Every structure is written in C-alpha cells, then in structure tokens.
Amino acid sequence: MNFRFISLYAWITGTTAIKRGFSYTLGYMITPLALLFLFGIISGGALIPLAVIGGLISVTATGALYGLSDAAMNRIELKLQDLFVATDISVLDYMLAISFSNLIFSMPGILVYIVIVLFMHLLPALWLIAIAPILVLLAVSVSAISLILASIPRHLRNVWGFLGILTVVFTFIPPLFYKYTALAKPLLYIFMLSPVTSAAIMVQNMAGLTPFLWYAPIVLVVETAVYFAIAKPLTQWRTK
Amino acid sequence: MIEIKGLKKKYGDGTYALKGIDLTLKEKATAVLGRNGAGKTTLLRILSTQLLPTGGHATIDGYDVVTDADKLRKRMVSVPQEAGPLGYLTPEEHIKIYLTARGMSFSNARQEAARALKSIGLWEFRDKTADELSGGMKRKIFVAMALASDADIIFLDEPTVGLDPISRIEVWSALRSLGSKMVLTTHYIEEAKELTKDIVMIDGGRAKAHGTVERLLRKSAGMVRVESTTSEEGEYKIGGIAISYVKASEAGRYAERGYIVKPVDLEDLFIMKGEDK
Numbered sequence: 034m035n036f037r038f039i040s041l042y043a044w045i046t047g048t049t050a051i052k053r054g055f056s057y058t059l060g061y062m063i064t065p066l067a068l069l070f071l072f073g074i075i076s077g078g079a080l081i082p083l084a085v086i087g088g089l090i091s092v093t094a095t096g097a098l099y100g101l102s103d104a105a106m107n108r109i110e111l112k113l114q115d116l117f118v119a120t121d122i123s124v125l126d127y128m129l130a131i132s133f134s135n136l137i138f139s140m141p142g143i144l145v146y147i148v149i150v151l152f153m154h155l156l157p158a159l160w161l162i163a164i165a166p167i168l169v170l171l172a173v174s175v176s177a178i179s180l181i182l183a184s185i186p187r188h189l190r191n192v193w194g195f196l197g198i199l200t201v202v203f204t205f206i207p208p209l210f211y212k213y214t215a216l217a218k219p220l221l222y223i224f225m226l227s228p229v230t231s232a233a234i235m236v237q238n239m240a241g242l243t244p245f246l247w248y249a250p251i252v253l254v255v256e257t258a259v260y261f262a263i264a265k266p267l268t269q270w271r272t273k
Numbered sequence: 274m275i276e277i278k279g280l281k282k283k284y285g286d287g288t289y290a291l292k293g294i295d296l297t298l299k300e301k302a303t304a305v306l307g308r309n310g311a312g313k314t315t316l317l318r319i320l321s322t323q324l325l326p327t328g329g330h331a332t333i334d335g336y337d338v339v340t341d342a343d344k345l346r347k348r349m350v351s352v353p354q355e356a357g358p359l360g361y362l363t364p365e366e367h368i369k370i371y372l373t374a375r376g377m378s379f380s381n382a383r384q385e386a387a388r389a390l391k392s393i394g395l396w397e398f399r400d401k402t403a404d405e406l407s408g409g410m411k412r413k414i415f416v417a418m419a420l421a422s423d424a425d426i427i428f429l430d431e432p433t434v435g436l437d438p439i440s441r442i443e444v445w446s447a448l449r450s451l452g453s454k455m456v457l458t459t460h461y462i463e464e465a466k467e468l469t470k471d472i473v474m475i476d477g478g479r480a481k482a483h484g485t486v487e488r489l490l491r492k493s494a495g496m497v498r499v500e501s502t503t504s505e506e507g508e509y510k511i512g513g514i515a516i517s518y519v520k521a522s523e524a525g526r527y528a529e530r531g532y533i534v535k536p537v538d539l540e541d542l543f544i545m546k547g548e549d550k
Contacts (some may be wrong), residue, residue, distance in 0.1 A: 037373040041382075045366050046359065053361040053402060112353040116415075119321045119351035119428075120374040271342070272324045 035126045042130035046103075047137025061099070062142040065091040068210060069149075080210075082155050086240055087209035089146040090233045093168045094203050096139030097175035098196060100131045104183035105192040108269070115272075124180075124270040125261070132176035136169065143168065155240045163239065167232050170257045174228040175203065177260035184269035202227070209233045212243050228256045274299050275320065275456070279329035282315050282478075290315035292478035293329065302455040304465035307475040308543065313458035314354050314430055316475065320456065321351035321428040333426060347376070350422045352415045354430035354458070358403035364390060364414045365399040371418045382421075389421035392450070394443045409436040416444050420451065429457040433464060462539040474542060482542060489542055497524045498541050499532040509544050516544060 051058055065088030072084040104127075107113040117127055150156050156164070182199070186192050207230040213221060224230045231253040237243040275298040282291040290312045307313045318324035320331055322342040331338045336345050358367050365386050372382035390396045393413050403411055412435050419427050432448070433441045445467050448455065459465055465472055466486055474482040474489070482489055500516045501507065507515025518541065519527060524534045 035374065035376065037376075037379065038370070041373045041379070042370050045362065045370060049361050049366070111357040111359065112355060113357075113359070115318070115323045115353040116351065116356055116371065116418075117374055118323045119346055119349060120371070121347055121376045122374045126374075271322065272318070 034129075035122050038122050039126055039130045039133065043133035043137055046130075047134040047140075050134070050138045051141060057099075058138070058141050061092055061095040061139070062145060064095075065142075065146075065204075072210065082153065082240060082242055083212065083237070084210055085146060085149050085153060085155060086236050086242065087211075087233065089143065089150065089164075089168075090171065090209050090229060090236060091204040092142030092146060093136070093139050093171050093232075094175050094229045095200060096135045096142070097132065097172045098179055098199055098203060099138070100135050100176040101179035101183045101199065102192050102196055103131055103135070104180050105186055105189060108183065109186070109189050109192075114270075118271055124265050124268050127270075128177060128180045128261075128264050128268070129173070131180065132173045135176060136172040139172070160239055164236060167235055167253065170253050171228055171232040174253070174257040174260045177257075177264040178228075180264055181260075181267045184267070203229050207233065208237075213237065213246065214243055225252055226256075228253055228260070231256065275303075275331070275333050277316075277320075277329070277331045280316070280319065280326055280331055281328035282312075282319065282324070283327045289478055291319075291326070291329075294475070294478070294480050296473060296480055296483060298456065298471065298473075300469070300471035302457075302469040303471040303473060304469040305456065305458045305473045305475060306460075306462070306465055306539070306543065307458070308460075311476050312478040313475060315478075317351070317428050317430050317456065317458055318353075321349060322346055323351065323353070345426075348425040349428065350375075350419045350424040350426075350453075351428040352419055352430060352432060354434075356415050358411050358414050360404035361402055363400050363402055364395050364406070364410075364417065367403070367414050368418050368421050372421055375422055375424075377423075385421040385423075386417075389417040392420060392447050393417045394440070409440050412436060413440065413444065416447065420447050424453055426454045426456070427451065429455065431458055431460065433459070433461070462543075465539065472539070486539060489539065490537060493518065493537040493541065493545075495521050496537050497521050498535045498537055499524070499527040500535070501532045503531070511544065518545070 069081065069084040069088055072080040147161060151158060186195060207224045207227055208216060209229065213234045216224065231249040234246050234249040238245045277294055277296040280291050280294040283289050294316065305313045305316060315324065319326050320338055322338055322345055325339060333345055338345060368386035368389060369382045372385055390399050393416060395410065395413050395417060398406060398410060416432055419429065433444050436444060448468060457468065470485050472484065472486060472489060473480055496518045498516060499519055500514050502513055507517045509516040518537065528534050
C-alpha cells in the first residue's frame with residue numbers, strides 16, 4: 034500500500050473540491066435536505082428523525098458514488114488513470130485514494146447532519162464515535178462498487194446517466210428514509226446487497242427508531258471486505 | 274535496451290493497431306514517427322505497461338512488459354497523449370500527487386516539483402488552477418511530472434502538441450537535460466531531429482524504417498522533391514498537391530515548368546512510405 038499517495042491524493046482532491054467547487058457540495062446536500070423538509074411537512078414532524086438519519090447516510094453514500102464519475106473521468110477523458118497505471122501504485126491504492134477523497138468531500142454534508150442529529154437529541158454525542166467507522170466502511174464499500182462500475186462505460190456521457198440511476202438505487206429505494214421493518218424479509222435481504230442498507234439500519238437502531246438487527250454490522254463489514262477484494266480483479270486498470 | 278519481437282495488438286472492435294513489430298532500440302533517445310492511426314500510441318502504451326498486447330513480446334532491459342510490469346513501473350514514467358489535468362488543481366498539486374504515486378516522500382516531492390516547474394517555465398503559474406491555464410501550459414504540467422521524476426526510462430506520447438514555439442524550445446531544452454532513456458512519439462520531424470538521433474517510422478501497424486536521420490535519408494540521396502498545385506502529374510497526391518521525387522540533375526527542368534523544388538527530408542519518407550500512390 035502506498036499510504037503517502039492515498040493520503041495526499043485524498044487530501045488535495047478532497048479539500049480542493051470543497052474549496053474550489055462548492056456548488057457540488059451543495060448539490061449532494063440539497064436532495065436529502067429537501068426530503069427532510071418534505072417529510073417534516075407531510076408527517077407533521079413525525080418522520081423527521083428518520084429523514085435526518087437517512088440524510089446522514091445519503092450524503093456519505095452520494096459522495097462515494099461520485100467516485101464513479103471521478104474514476105471514469107480520469108480513465109476516459111483525462112487519461113490520468115493511464116498515468117497512474119505506469120507507476121508504483123496498485124488499483125487498491127487508487128481506489129482508497131478516491132474513497133477517502135470523496136469522504137473528505139462529503140464532510141460538509143456529514144457535519145451539517147451531525148449538527149442536526151445533536152440539535153434534535155437523536156443520538157448522544159458519544160455515539161458519534163460509533164457512527165464514524167460505519168461511515169468510513171460505507172464510503173469505502175460504495176467507492177469500491179463505484180470503481181468497478183466506472184470501468185464499464187466507454188463514453189463519459191453514459192457516466193452521468195449511470196450515476197443518476199445509481200443515486201436512486203443506493204439512496205432512495207433502500208430503507209434510508211423509512212424503517213427497514215416496513216420491508217418484507219426477502220426484499221430486505223435483496224436490499225442488503227447494498228452496504229447502504231446495513232449502514233442505515235445500524236444508525237436507525239442506534240437512534241432507537243427501529244428494533245436492533247444483530248447481523249447488520251456483520252453484513253456491513255463482510256460486504257466492505259468483499260467489494261474491496263473484488264474491486265481488484267473487476268476494475269479495468271491496465272487496459273486489455 | 275528495448276527489444277520488441279512480433280508485437281501485435283488487436284482491439285475489441287477487430288482493428289489491428291500493431292501487426293507484428295520487430296525492433297531493437299539501443300540508443301538513449303528514440304523518436305517514433307508516424308501518421309495518425311499508425312500505431313505509435315498503441316506501441317508506447319504497451320511498452321509503458323498500460324496496455325496488454327495481443328501477441329509477441331517486448332522487454333526493457335530484460336524485463337518483460339507483461340510479466341514484469343511491476344518491476345518496470347518503478348523505473349519508468351509515461352506521459353499519455355491528450356492527458357488532461359484536473360481543472361481545480363494547481364500544477365504543483367498535480368506533480369506532488371504524481372511523485373508520491375512513484376514512491377517519493379512528501380518533502381522530496383515538494384522540492385522536485387519546484388525544480389521541475391522552474392525548469393519548464395511554470396513556476397510563476399504554480400498556484401493557478403489548471404482551468405486558468407492555456408492548453409500548452411496544461412501540457413507542460415505533464416512534461417514537468419516526467420522531469421521531476423527520477424525514472425530511468427521516460428515515455429512521452431506527443432509531448433509538445435499544442436505548445437507555442439517558445440514553450441516547445443523550453444520543453445526540448447528540459448528533456449535534453451535528462452539523463453534518462455527516452456522514447457517519444459511525435460508528428461513533428463523537427464522535434465524528432467532535435468531530441469533524438471534514432472528514428473523509427475511506423476505505418477499501418479508496422480515498422481517501416483529504423484535508423485539515424487542520415488541513414489534513413491541515404492536511400493534518397495541525390496533526389497529532390499518536386500511539387501505542384503496546378504499539375505496533375507505526380508507520384509503522390511496529398512490534397513491538391515502533386516508530389517514527385519526526381520534526380521537532382523533534373524531539378525532545373527522541373528523548376529522551369531513551375532514546380533517547387535525542395536531537398537528531400539524526413540517528411541518525405543513519411544510521404545514515400547506512408548502515402549498510397
């Protein structure tokens with residue numbers, strides 16, 4: 034592992050993306066914030082806690098999904114992937130660099146939601162320590178999926194469409210903004226193929242919004258390991 | 274030394290970019306010349322371990338570009354054709370990231386980035402984002418990455434495309450100062466002659482000629498190029514220009530008929546070897 038590259042790439046691209054392209058930061062925050070507003074109005078405030086927890090997971094996952102467009106842009110348009118292939122780094126170094134870059138990029142959104150969580154007393158402040166690893170695992174696993182999928186499109190235009198579909202599949206359909214108990218068991222198991230589901234269930238559990246699901250943490254850890262492991266053979270690194 | 278034997282590349286759509294290239298490159302610097310689509314970039318991408326060949330072998334100092342890629346990557350730099358910087362990063366940030374990918378420490382990366390930016394005339398623009406730079410300056414960022422590296426072998430795919438004449442001279446000067454082995458592709462005959470003595474001409478996925486400028490021009494010694502925009506007579510037709518190669522002793526006769534007469538240069542080898550009659 035080249036930790037120097039991972040940390041420098043993540044820090045420089047993550048922080049500069051916030052500083053020099055703040056509209057994107059607002060872009061990934063606006064949808065969950067709009068949902069929070071709508072849920073609050075429609076439910077007379079009853080669904081606000083769920084919308085806050087869903088928003089926290091959503092901004093982290095959306096930031097990680099942006100890794101798809103970063104990786105595709107680097108490969109198809111900028112040819113930066115070719116530049117990196119001919120260096121010492123491996124595809125896993127590259128994947129982690131993009132993961133952490135997008136996690137840093139997601140920080141303003143995460144902080145906004147943490148402030149809301151604390152303001153509404155949804156979780157005790159100390160529990161935020163337990164949320165941090167959940168968000169890191171979520172960012173790494175979704176980034177791994179993003180990097181694998183970024184190998185597929187041959188034209189950049191398809192990436193934007195792809196990203197739109199994935200955003201809905203990852204952040205609207207799984208039980209982020211509703212209780213996982215509303216799902217029939219078979220459907221829940223299908224949705225658990227996405228790490229977003231287990232991460233959302235864990236945070237819902239911690240906030241006391243849903244009954245404790247003992248295997249959710251195991252699923253998240255195993256999925257992160259699996260997606261991370263399959264990213265190496267499935268990502269198009271050296272062109273065939 | 275780079276040894277290439279029967280190197281082939283067939284892309285997924287059935288196109289053969291390389292149809293079996295055999296070459297031995299022993300010189301410190303080699304220029305690969307060829308028209309668009311000749312196979313230059315494919316050859317460079319295979320040698321720099323970015324692309325897998327379909328057939329044949331290539332070794333660099335004894336290391337196979339397919340099986341020993343990890344060992345070779347520690348020793349090489351490759352600047353891809355049409356590589357573009359991330360618009361919101363500065364030249365200095367790009368170079369530092371690249372150097373850490375090559376295993377350099379943060380402090381060395383900072384020092385070497387500064388040295389390279391100064392040597393290529395980008396120092397005063399180090400804090401500008403790439404989006405604020407001209408196309409030529411963006412290209413210079415990638416050349417600066419190669420200059421800042423401590424690589425033994427540098428592959429440059431069209432290094433000075435889009436650069437103005439002064440910038441091109443700056444890049445040439447910086448590249449000449451390198452101690453590394455260099456393989457570059459270019460469309461510019463002048464660039465090839467300026468930077469290397471060893472020239473490979475490829476066309477249609479095959480190496481058509483290889484040697485020094487003098488050796489390549491030896492076959493056409495005593496010949497001149499005559500061209501006309503009005504005459505239909507000519508061995509080669511390029512756009513509206515008819516071109517022929519005749520003995521120097523006949524030059525006067527053609528000049529009297531209104532033909533433009535020029536000495537034969539490398540550009541003419543392109544025409545003779547690459548153009549269909």
